Amino acid sequence: MVSTLETRQAVEEISGEYKYGFVTDIETVKAPKGLSEEVIRFISAKKDEPAWLLDWRLKSYKKWLKMEEPDWAMLDYEKPNFQDIYYYAAPKSADDRPKSLDEVDPELLKTYEKLGISLQEQEVLSGVAVDIVFDSVSVATTFRKALKEKGVIFCSISEAARDYPALMKKYLGSVVPAADNFYATLNSAVFTDGTFVYIPKGVRCPMELSTYFRINEANTGQFERTLIIADDNSYVSYLEGCTAPMRDENQLHAAVVEIVVLDEAEVKYSTVQNWYPGDKNGVGGIYNFVTKRAACRGLNSKVSWTQVETGSAITWKYPSCILQGDGSVGEFYSVAITNNYQQADTGTKMIHIGKNTSSTIISKGISAGKAQNIYRGLVKVMPNAENTRNFTQCDSLLIGDECGAHTVPYIEAKNPTSQIEHEATTSKISDEQLFYCLQRGLDVEESVSLIVNGFCKEVMQQLPMEFAVEAQKLLGISLEGSVG
Amino acid sequence: MLEIKNLHVEVGGQKILKGLNLTINDGEVHAIMGPNGAGKSTLSYAICGKPGYEITDGSVTFKGKNFLELEASERAGEGVFLGFQYPVEIPGVSNINFLRAAINSVRKYRNEGEMAAGDFLKLIRSKAAELEMDPEMLKRAVNVGFSGGEKKRNEMVQMSMLDPILAVLDETDSGLDIDALRIVADGINRMRCPEKSILVITHYQRLLDYVVPDFVHVLANGKIVKSGDKTLAIRLEKEGYAGLGIEENAA
Ligand SMILES: Nc1ncnc2c1ncn2[C@@H]1O[C@H](COP(=O)(O)OP(=O)(O)O)[C@@H](O)[C@H]1O
Ligand SMILES: [Mg+2]
Numbered sequence: 001m002v003s004t005l006e007t008r009q010a011v012e013e014i015s016g017e018y019k020y021g022f023v024t025d026i027e028t029v030k031a032p033k034g035l036s037e038e039v040i041r042f043i044s045a046k047k048d049e050p051a052w053l054l055d056w057r058l059k060s061y062k063k064w065l066k067m068e069e070p071d072w073a074m075l076d077y078e079k080p081n082f083q084d085i086y087y088y089a090a091p092k093s094a095d096d097r098p099k100s101l102d103e104v105d106p107e108l109l110k111t112y113e114k115l116g117i118s119l120q121e122q123e124v125l126s127g128v129a130v131d132i133v134f135d136s137v138s139v140a141t142t143f144r145k146a147l148k149e150k151g152v153i154f155c156s157i158s159e160a161a162r163d164y165p166a167l168m169k170k171y172l173g174s175v176v177p178a179a180d181n182f183y184a185t186l187n188s189a190v191f192t193d194g195t196f197v198y199i200p201k202g203v204r205c206p207m208e209l210s211t212y213f214r215i216n217e218a219n220t221g222q223f224e225r226t227l228i229i230a231d232d233n234s235y236v237s238y239l240e241g242c243t244a245p246m247r248d249e250n251q252l253h254a255a256v257v258e259i260v261v262l263d264e265a266e267v268k269y270s271t272v273q274n275w276y277p278g279d280k281n282g283v284g285g286i287y288n289f290v291t292k293r294a295a296c297r298g299l300n301s302k303v304s305w306t307q308v309e310t311g312s313a314i315t316w317k318y319p320s321c322i323l324q325g326d327g328s329v330g331e332f333y334s335v336a337i338t339n340n341y342q343q344a345d346t347g348t349k350m351i352h353i354g355k356n357t358s359s360t361i362i363s364k365g366i367s368a369g370k371a372q373n374i375y376r377g378l379v380k381v382m383p384n385a386e387n388t389r390n391f392t393q394c395d396s397l398l399i400g401d402e403c404g405a406h407t408v409p410y411i412e413a414k415n416p417t418s419q420i421e422h423e424a425t426t427s428k429i430s431d432e433q434l435f436y437c438l439q440r441g442l443d444v445e446e447s448v449s450l451i452v453n454g455f456c457k458e459v460m461q462q463l464p465m466e467f468a469v470e471a472q473k474l475l476g477i478s479l480e481g482s483v484g
Numbered sequence: 485m486l487e488i489k490n491l492h493v494e495v496g497g498q499k500i501l502k503g504l505n506l507t508i509n510d511g512e513v514h515a516i517m518g519p520n521g522a523g524k525s526t527l528s529y530a531i532c533g534k535p536g537y538e539i540t541d542g543s544v545t546f547k548g549k550n551f552l553e554l555e556a557s558e559r560a561g562e563g564v565f566l567g568f569q570y571p572v573e574i575p576g577v578s579n580i581n582f583l584r585a586a587i588n589s590v591r592k593y594r595n596e597g598e599m600a601a602g603d604f605l606k607l608i609r610s611k612a613a614e615l616e617m618d619p620e621m622l623k624r625a626v627n628v629g630f631s632g633g634e635k636k637r638n639e640m641v642q643m644s645m646l647d648p649i650l651a652v653l654d655e656t657d658s659g660l661d662i663d664a665l666r667i668v669a670d671g672i673n674r675m676r677c678p679e680k681s682i683l684v685i686t687h688y689q690r691l692l693d694y695v696v697p698d699f700v701h702v703l704a705n706g707k708i709v710k711s712g713d714k715t716l717a718i719r720l721e722k723e724g725y726a727g728l729g730i731e732e733n734a735a
Binding site: 430431432433434435436437438439440441442443444446447450451453454455456457458 | 534
């Protein structure tokens with residue numbers, strides 16, 4: 001796509017709104033453009049992977065070649081040209097992975113400073129360990145030592161492939177199989193980096209773990225792969241954040257996240273997704289096509305997804321829970337904001353297999369401008385799943401007259417003892433509410449932000465404290481210019 | 485303090501106010517009475533700058549400033565508070581957070597720093613106590629599930645927190661029981677001082693027994709048709725609008 005003067009101006013105009021839109025000027029190493037067996041071998045070699053993993057990638061690639069891009073989602077977009085994407089881009093300085101923070105390229109450190117991410121372990125926000133993924137590689141992971149003392153493994157997935165082959169072999173692709181769906185299969189072939197977490201039996205992870213994903217290079221896709229394993233009686237809270245520069249062309253982010261939860265273990269997974277959403281006219285932005293799934297395999301396993309989706313031109317994701325172990329619990333708390341020409345088709349799947357399993361779905365969709373926001377969810381109860389419960393609440397908030405909100409709930413209950421409740425509402429920010437806030441001295445942006453944060457409260461309060469304030473501000477910023 | 489001249493206001497294409505004049509000086513309490521639909525709430529909205537209330541003629545000056553050039557939030561920043569006839573619910577936003585945001589916005593407008601969290605909490609607790617509001621209500625979402633009387637009392641808490649120079653109170657007494665009325669009236673009286681002014685819109689003499697006005701005006705058919713001192717309200721109560729030769733719903 002050629003960038004015209006107009007689109008550049010438009011991007012400049014909104015640069016005040018998307019404050020993560022800058023580009024880091026850094027020397028990079030890239031794979032040749034396009035997708036082929038050679039490129040996959042290139043990626044695998046760069047990462048010094050064991051043979052079994054290369055094999056797995058190549059098998060996935062062969063499957064993918066026979067698959068077709070799905071079009072059941074309520075999304076309207078130009079399909080990516082898969083030969084026009086770089087599948088691997090990494091800062092040259094990360095070529096031999098820095099051993100400690102002191103060795104990380106200062107240019108990269110500066111980038112994260114600008115993004116408000118602290119990589120200094122001694123900083124005040126020291127309750128959080130971070131893995132930093134820049135384009136296709138993890139460039140730093142903090143607090144590794146402190147975590148290791150507890151037996152917690154927190155590293156990039158590339159390292160895990162080398163250092164923890166037994167865990168990787170056992171669990172990679174065990175929740176989201178290589179041939180699961182078009183984008184997950186593509187990811188299985190070309191995934192570049194992401195985070196690996198293992199919490200051993202009986203360990204409560206002593207701090208929040210997080211990964212910060214950043215796309216920097218143009219024409220580059222990011223194919224992140226994350227695997228989290230919570231062994232018996234363990235607990236971890238994990239958060240991912242994402243940003244990208246403003247560009248006129250669409251960029252692809254196709255991630256796979258797999259979570260395995262064993263007996264009596266609990267995983268809390270939070271996302272604050274703030275990929276570049278495109279400009280006011282719908283030019284540019286990230287295509288965010290993501291497969292996230294958790295398998296509750298043990299007795300009373302629990303997984304809780306919380307997502308705050310404010311960015312991306314297109315969001316297509318359904319973080320799901322397979323509730324296999326008896327008494328296991330799945331939760332999905334979602335805020336999805338779409339403004340201007342953004343589109344989001346998001347929701348969850350709760351698959352009740354075990355007895356006495358329960359799930360909760362709270363979805364808050366906010367649409368402004370000309371945006372479309374779709375909740376799509378499945379609650380499925382298998383024949384042997386006695387005494388299961390689900391509660392679903394989908395609320396939509398519309399700002400203006402040109403946007404849309406849709407709720408598409410699917411319910412398949414094959415066991416008569418199940419109790420499934422579904423509630424849905426659609427509302428608007430009323431002129432009366434807005435004037436009430438204005439009269440108390442709040443300006444329009446503050447008023448909208450306050451009302452929207454109130455609307456999303458049940459979800460926002462699920463976020464870890466360290467991120468809640470940032471996320472609240474983000475809601476306001478994402479809706480700037482949507483009223484008045 | 486407030487000078488309204490020849491004010492014409494249209495809402496939804498309807499002419500509601502048709503040449504209204506009103507001057508309120510520092511330290512004065514004015515009461516406006518008038519039949520339903522006369523345009524009392526419209527007047528309060530026009531003063532405070534509600535979007536959609538089109539000023540087709542006339543002027544509103546506050547402390548020498550042309551108010552019509554200011555946005556609603558700026559007018560609030562200048563020190564004008566409106567006690568709403570029908571306070572609005574804001575789900576999910578606690579009274580505390582709402583007021584904190586409001587106070588800090590107003591302070592920002594006046595180039596003052598944010599109020600320290602501790603000071604704020606101390607202040608809001610003391611104001612709630614003055615107005616005999618259960619402190620638990622401060623944690624509840626703004627007006628959600630509040631009774632009519634609780635909403636009005638909440639407006640008073642907001643007023644005393646924001647400490648305006650001019651308060652416009654639109655039927656703040658409607659729907660209050662006798663005890664609540666006295667509490668609210670005490671709240672209004674606490675605000676009385678030589679620098680501050682109050683405009684109360686009411687249907688009832690019972691409020692004016694507590695909050696004794698300096699001037700009483702009757703608004704009908706989009707204009708002030710009669711003005712007087714506190715005895716005008718007493719006459720109105722006895723004789724009704726018709727008794728004073730004012731046609732109800734003259735529009
Ligand atoms: N949005 C609107 N569109 C048309 N007419 C309106 C609108 N809002 C108020 N009105 C009319 O304006 C008149 C004055 O209303 P209001 O100021 O609320 O009266 P009061 O407060 O004196 O009872 C009423 O006849 C009312 O129906
Ligand atoms: Mg009224």
